[in-house]
Amino acid sequence: MGASYSVGSNVIGLIVRGKHNDKHRPGKMEQHADCILPGGEPVGFYGGGGDASSGSSGSSFGSSIESWANGPSLSWNNTGLNMKGTVAHYQELQKIRPMYLDINLAKKYKVKSTVLLLEVTKSQAELFVQYWKNLKLNPGAFNILGGNCSTHASEAFVSAKVSTSGIPGLDTPDNLYSQLKSKHTGRVRVYSGHVGAKYLGKNKYDLVIE
């Protein structure tokens, strides 16, 4: 069932997927950063299909099953470099990462995460939301080095004036977590375990942790 936590309109957060607890140091390919918007909605930056420069999102099919007769279909760039970037909110996460939302699927897939929540001013909360709105409109490229999920999560915190600089060292979710926790010592709430989000309506979400 898990414990539910309300996320207020003056609270923002970071979720490090794959980080089992505060002390755990996940491998570089075992972690992902999502953020928590005021009100609790999870959002994150992902590498999508296709090259950022190609204009292709991957599929070359038409809309009917008969179009398959013409064969080859998808062309995915899985190199991690110059991929199309995409911003995934709750609705997209239901399709590509339901185990980040549904606590039972989180347990089924053994996905543990660590959440860091931080109280901010109304103005900072608005800047944080605005950053993600802008990124959704113009996500640009995803690069595993220097243009990844944590790079953009960090930019969101900088944009909201929660951080003053980028991530020290490599852009990884765990390094961002350490930076935020260190800068805001005593002012953050941290939770670890199987993490989900429950939609309550009217753009409000509870954070669910077990």
Added chain:
Amino acid sequence: MSADIELNWEWPADRVIEDRILIKITDIRKASSGLFGIKKSPSLANSLPDPQVISGVVVNSGSSIDTKSVKLVAPQLEIQEVKAGSYVMLGIVSSTICICIAPVDNKETDLSSISCP
């Protein structure tokens, strides 16, 4: 190795399937994790937990896609009842996205009777 029809896996998210195809599975094997394990990164939208490559051939479609080769990468936990040599129905949305895999007894099965997902 490419196939005539290549599909990507997503979870249903309350979507209703638009197309149903029956395939005979010819092979299931663990997907490559790519250079430096990059394909395993959870920051890639189409990376999947414990991905398996399912290869098969379309059967009994009653259309020109019969005998076309199919390739789908899906999470191991979603295909536990599936094995090479068996028949499965794939539930498709948006032409290239598979949101469910349902084992069927034989190639004469009425696909419209299969609940999926």
